[in-house]
Structures are given as C-alpha cells and as structure tokens.
Amino acid sequence: xxxxxxxxxxxxxxxxxxxxxxxxxxxxxxxxxxxxxxxxxxxxxxxxxxxxxxxxxxxxxxxxxxxxxxxxxxxxxxxxxxxxxxxxxxxxxxxxxxxxxxxxxxxxxxxxxxxxxxxxxxxxxxxxxxxxxxxxxxxxxxxxxxxxxxxxxxxxxxxxxxxxxxxxxxxxxxxxxxxxxxxxxxxxxxxxxxxxxxxxxxxxxxxxxxxxxxxxxxxxxxxxxxxxxxxxxxxxxxxxxxxxxxxxxxxxxxxxxxxxxxxxxxxxxxxxxxxxxxxxxxxxxxxxxxxxxxxxxxxxxxxxxxxxxxxxxxxxxxxxxxxxxxxxxxx
Amino acid sequence: xxxxxxxxxxxxxxxxxxxxxxxxxxxxxxxxxxxxxxxxxxxxxxxxxxxxxxxxxxxxxxxxxxxxxxxxxxxxxxxxxxxxxxxxxxxxxxxxxxxxxxxxxxxxxxxxxxxxxxxxxxxxxxxxxxxxxxxxxxxxxxxxxxxxxxxxxxxxxxxxxxxxxxxxxxxxxxxxxxxxxxxxxxxxxxxxxxxxxxxxxxxxxxxxxxxxxxxxxxxxxxxxxxxxxxxxxxxxxxxxxxxxxxxxxxxxxxxxxxxxxxxxxxxxxxxxxxxxxxxxxxxxxxx
Numbered sequence: 001x002x003x004x005x006x007x008x009x010x011x012x013x014x015x016x017x018x019x020x021x022x023x024x025x026x027x028x029x030x031x032x033x034x035x036x037x038x039x040x041x042x043x044x045x046x047x048x049x050x051x052x053x054x055x056x057x058x059x060x061x062x063x064x065x066x067x068x069x070x071x072x073x074x075x076x077x078x079x080x081x082x083x084x085x086x087x088x089x090x091x092x093x094x095x096x097x098x099x100x101x102x103x104x105x106x107x108x109x110x111x112x113x114x115x116x117x118x119x120x121x122x123x124x125x126x127x128x129x130x131x132x133x134x135x136x137x138x139x140x141x142x143x144x145x146x147x148x149x150x151x152x153x154x155x156x157x158x159x160x161x162x163x164x165x166x167x168x169x170x171x172x173x174x175x176x177x178x179x180x181x182x183x184x185x186x187x188x189x190x191x192x193x194x195x196x197x198x199x200x201x202x203x204x205x206x207x208x209x210x211x212x213x214x215x216x217x218x219x220x221x222x223x224x225x226x227x228x229x230x231x232x233x234x235x236x237x238x239x240x241x242x243x244x245x246x247x248x249x250x251x252x253x254x255x256x257x258x259x260x261x262x263x264x265x266x267x268x269x270x271x272x273x274x275x276x277x278x279x280x281x282x283x284x285x286x287x288x289x290x291x292x293x294x295x296x297x298x299x300x301x302x303x304x305x306x307x308x309x310x311x312x313x314x315x316x317x318x319x320x321x322x323x324x325x326x327x328x329x330x331x
Numbered sequence: 332x333x334x335x336x337x338x339x340x341x342x343x344x345x346x347x348x349x350x351x352x353x354x355x356x357x358x359x360x361x362x363x364x365x366x367x368x369x370x371x372x373x374x375x376x377x378x379x380x381x382x383x384x385x386x387x388x389x390x391x392x393x394x395x396x397x398x399x400x401x402x403x404x405x406x407x408x409x410x411x412x413x414x415x416x417x418x419x420x421x422x423x424x425x426x427x428x429x430x431x432x433x434x435x436x437x438x439x440x441x442x443x444x445x446x447x448x449x450x451x452x453x454x455x456x457x458x459x460x461x462x463x464x465x466x467x468x469x470x471x472x473x474x475x476x477x478x479x480x481x482x483x484x485x486x487x488x489x490x491x492x493x494x495x496x497x498x499x500x501x502x503x504x505x506x507x508x509x510x511x512x513x514x515x516x517x518x519x520x521x522x523x524x525x526x527x528x529x530x531x532x533x534x535x536x537x538x539x540x541x542x543x544x545x546x547x548x549x550x551x552x553x554x555x556x557x558x559x560x561x562x563x564x565x566x567x568x569x570x571x572x573x574x575x576x577x578x579x580x581x582x583x584x585x586x587x588x589x590x591x592x593x594x595x596x597x598x599x600x601x602x603x604x605x606x607x608x609x610x611x612x613x614x615x616x617x618x
Contacts, residue, residue: 032458035455036455036458036459036462037462039455039459040459040462040463043459044471047471047475048471048474048475050475160600160603160604161596161600163603164547164596164599164600164603165596166551166554166555166592166595166596166599167555168554168555168558168574168592169574169588169592169595169596172574172577172578172581172588172592173585173588173589173592175581176581176582176585176588180581180582180583263461263464263465264464264465266464266466266467267464267465267466267467267555268466270466270467270470270559271466271555271558271559274559275578285467285470286470286559289470289471289473289474290474292474297471297474301463301467301471304462304463304464304467305462305463308461308462308464309462
C-alpha cells in the first residue's frame with residue numbers, strides 16, 4: 001500500500017512467481033483439509049455409534065418393523081455389525097479411501113449414489129443464493145455508500161433488518177405470500193427454475209444483510225482514500241470510480257466472510273429444503289438423522305465438510321488474487 | 332459464529348464515524364429487550380389468558396380486538412403464547428451463549444497461553460469444528476442425545492462455540508504480551524491470578540458486544556432446531572415450536588407463523604442494535 005513498496009522489485013514478484021506461491025499455498029491447505037476430513041469421518045462414526053437404538057433395527061425398518069431373531073442375526077452379519085468397533089472403524093476407513101461409503105440403512109442404496117443424486121439440487125440452491133446475495137450486496141452498497149445521509153441510513157437499516165431475518169421464517173412468509181397468496185411460484189418441488197426462486201431468495205436475503213454491512217463499512221472508508229481522489233481528478237465518472245477502483249478494496253472483508261457464508265448456507269439449506277420439500281442434501285441429512293441411518297449421515301457430513309474445506313481454500317486464493325499485498329506480507 | 336470476528340473489527344469504523352446515529356433505534360431496542368425480560372419474569376402482566384387453554388369454538392380467529400395475534404387450530408391465544416414463550420426462548424438463548432462462551436474460554440486460553448504445539452492443536456480442533464456447519468453439528472448432537480430443551484441448548488452452544496473460541500484466542504494472544512501483564516509478572520503474581528484478574532477481563536471486554544449479539548443469534552439457531560421438531564415438544568409455547576406447528580396452516584392462517592417469527596426477528600434485531608451501541612460506548616471510553 002505505501003509508496004515505498006510499489007517500486008521495489010523484491011516485493012513485487014513477477015506473475016509466474018505469484019502463481020507458484022498460490023499453488024504451494026493451495027497444496028498445503030489441501031493436505032490440511034484431508035486431515036480435517038479424516039477427523040470429521042472419525043468423529044461422526046463414533047458419535048453415531050453412541051446413539052441410543054440398535055443400528056440393526058434401523059436397517060430393518062425401525063423398532064416398528066418387528067423382525068425375527070434370525071433376520072436380526074443375518075443383518076448383523078451382513079452389515080459387519082458383529083465385529084468389534086475398532087475393526088468396524090478400520091474397515092470403514094479402508095472402504096472410505098477406496099471411495100466406498102457403504103449402503104444407506106434406510107434407502108438400501110449405495111450412499112455414493114444417494115449423494116450424487118442429492119448434491120446437484122443443493123449445489124444449485126446454494127450457488128444461486130450466494131450469487132443472488134452478492135448481487136444484492138453490490139446493488140445496495142455500491143450505489144448508496146457515501147451518498148446522501150438519509151439514503152445511506154435507510155440502506156444500512158435494511159441491511160441490519162435483513163441480517164436479523166431467520167431463513168425459516170422468511171421461507172414460510174415467502175411461501176404464504178408468493179406461492180399460496182399470489183400463486184406466482186410453486187410451493188414445493190425441485191424441478192425447473194421456478195421452484196428455485198423462493199428458496200434461494202429466502203437464503204440470500206439474510207446472507208446479503210451480513211455481507212452488505214461489512215462491505216458498506218469498507219467501501220465508505222475506501223471512498224475517502226487518496227487514490228480515489230486521484231481517480232476523480234483524472235476525470236473518471238463517479239460510477240467508474242466506484243466500480244473500477246473502490247470496489248476491489250471494499251469487497252475484501254466480504255470475501256473473507258463468504259467462507260463463513262458457505263457454512264451458514266448449508267445450515268440454511270437444511271431448513272429451506274424441508275420447508276419447500278426440495279430434493280437435496282439438507283433434507284436428506286435431516287431424514288437420515290431421524291432414521292438413524294449411519295452411513296448416509298456420515299456420507300453427507302463428509303460431503304458438507306469437504307465443500308467447506310474446498311470453498312475456504314478457494315476463498316483464501318481469491319483473497320490473495322484480489323489483494324496481492326497479502327502475498328507480499330507473507331513472503 | 333465466525334462472522335462476529337469480522338463484524339467487531341469492521342464496526343469499529345462505524346463507531347468512530349457516526350457517533351450519534353442509531354440513537355432512536357437504541358431506545359426502541361432497549362425498551363423492547365426490557366419488556367421481553369419483564370415478560371419472561373412475569374408473563375401474566377401482559378397476557379391474561381392461559382397459553383395452553385384450548386377453546387375449540389375459537390379456532391383460527393384472525394388477529395383482532397379479542398385476540399391481538401389471532402388464535403391457533405385449537406383456539407389458543409397466540410398473543411399469550413408468544414408472551415409466555417419469551418421465558419423459554421430467552422433462557423435457551425442465554426444458556427446456549429453462556430455454554431458457547433465457556434467452551435470458547437477453555438479452548439481460547441489453552442490455545443493462547445499454551446506453547447506453539449498446544450496452539451496448533453487447538454487450531455486443529457477449531458478447524459474440525461468449523462467444518463461442521465452449526466445446524467449440521469446440532470442435528471448430529473440431537474440425533475445422539477435425543478430432542479428436548481437440554482440437548483437443544485447444548486447443541487446450539489456447541490454450534491457457536493468455535494467462532495467465539497477463535498476470538499478469545501486472538502484476544503488472549505493480543506493481551507498476553509501487553510505491558511500490564513508483564514508488570515504483574517514482574518511483581519511476582521501467581522499465574523492463575525494474572526489470568527483471572529488481568530488477562531481474562533481485558534481479553535473479554537471486546538467480546539461483551541459479540542455476546543450481546545450472540546444471544547440473538549442463539550435464539551435464531553435454537554428456534555431453527557425447534558422448527559425442525561427437535562426442540563420443545565409441540566403444545567409448549569416456545570417460539571420455534573410455534574412456528575413449526577403453524578407451518579401446516581400457512582396457506583390460510585398466516586398469523587400462526589407470523590407473530591412468533593416476528594418476535595424472533597425483533598429480539599435478534601434489538602440485541603444487534605444494543606450490542607453496537609455498547610461497542611460505541613466501550614470504544615469511546617478506550618480511545
């Protein structure tokens with residue numbers, strides 16, 4: 001940032017060096033991420049084994065299934081539940097490394113297949129929500145920051161309120177108004193873009209509130225920086241100053257917040273998918289937990305953790321890319 | 332939750348730049364919170380009808396003079412249910428935040444004061460906890476220990492602990508090398524006393540604000556779990572449970588879900604506004 005660093009070739013490495021640095025950082029983070037995933041698998045495995053209730057009964061259709069002693073013994077052997085816990089854990093890890101997540105107790109399908117089927121809709125929902133949230137953030141902050149006071153206050157009030165809205169309440173209200181009242185969108189289902197509108201708006205609004213609060217602060221600070229004044233004296237329009245010069249600085253805190261946002265979106269997706277009866281990992285997790293479906297629960301937790309880890313690595317790199325000063329600070 | 336770390340550092344800016352904004356908001360928010368606390372302690376002051384009384388002939392009354400917030404499918408008065416629900420919802424929020432903070436202080440102190448290896452270890456634990464989104468962690472927890480108020484509090488507390496722990500650790504690291512700690516050590520105070528008298532109070536001060544806002548967030552998460560049917564069992568007047576019950580009737584009786592949700596939103600909003608105000612005051616005194 002200071003003028004001394006700008007001319008110094010040592011502190012401004014050429015592009016290929018920057019890329020190399022980024023790659024090294026990414027691989028380090030990936031290695032750490034794999035360790036985290038192993039820990040998640042282990043924790044979930046043992047935690048769910050502590051669960052009250054016999055897993056065999058869960059396999060055979062819950063306590064109401066009323067299976068005979070022979071069926072129980074057979075299922076116990078078939079799913080390897082008669083072996084000691086440590087052996088079961090070892091076998092589980094070996095299969096996990098081979099990409100085999102076992103068979104879902106409640107759906108009697110390979111977990112990997114359930115995951116493959118359910119990941120798509122959830123990914124669609126969360127990515128749409130994230131994009132929508134950033135769109136709202138940009139519209140709300142870039143256009144209103146540093147303008148007339150009442151406008152800024154109004155926008156910041158809107159942001160505070162938006163951040164306080166719980167997903168589930170917003171979801172129900174949207175459902176009541178736009179699906180049942182005005183009949184503009186279908187109340188349930190997961191086929192076609194029309195079913196995507198209400199759920200993604202319900203997820204995006206609170207998120208946009210959080211990100212916008214942070215972005216507004218940094219944008220207002222940035223607009224007072226000398227380089228913005230320089231840009232203005234060069235005759236740039238206000239619009240260009242905001243979008244081409246100030247925005248790049250202002251989005252940084254918002255980007256680092258996006259890592260948290262991924263987690264919050266996944267949590268939100270559980271509730272939203274239940275409300276809108278959408279296909280997806282969130283609703284599946286909710287059902288798997290209730291059905292004591294051990295392999296499926298671990299499988300979904302792993303996917304969620306993997307997404308979180310990967311997304312954070314990406315965000316880390318994006319941060320460095322948007323703000324090269326960070327690399328110099330680390331080098 | 333980790334957003335609070337950022338919020339805190341970013342909001343400093345607001346405090347310096349707009350010292351007198353939000354005044355009316357602070358008054359409104361403070362009054363609302365006060366009323367909530369009174370309602371939690373003595374709900375009969377506000378609501379005269381029994382929150383559990385079933386009057387089948389009064390079912391599905393729209394909001395009006397007789398029933399301000401309408402009635403539900405069994406003719407129970409929504410207004411008195413919301414008022415009576417305050418105690419439970421507030422208690423859940425407070426207890427969950429306290430629990431989260433307890434875990435966070437243990438983890439943060441261990442990380443901040445232990446050696447480099449311990450700090451790494453704590454960093455890993457946090458990283459792992461972060462990989463479970465709060466609701467996923469809470470779902471797993473409820474799956475193991477069953478649903479109900481107790482597990483609900485623990486699940487919500489666990490879900491928000493890693494964010495606080497990261498902040499406590501940062502604060503401890505920042506405070507531990509400061510002059511007054513060095514002075515206390517030079518004076519020969521025993522380590523535990525330094526932690527209790529100097530380190531913790533100074534490290535915790537910026538966290539007061541986060542905690543205020545955290546109570547609101549905890550209420551939201553807890554009601555999300557109740558909404559999924561994992562909290563207080565149905566007839567209980569708890570905000571999340573009420574939302575969950577009203578969901579089935581959303582097509583023709585919007586008030587069943589609107590009012591409990593409105594109270595959740597107003598509570599969160601008020602804790603945020605009051606939290607920011609506290610931050611302004613604390614920072615004003617510090618600078």
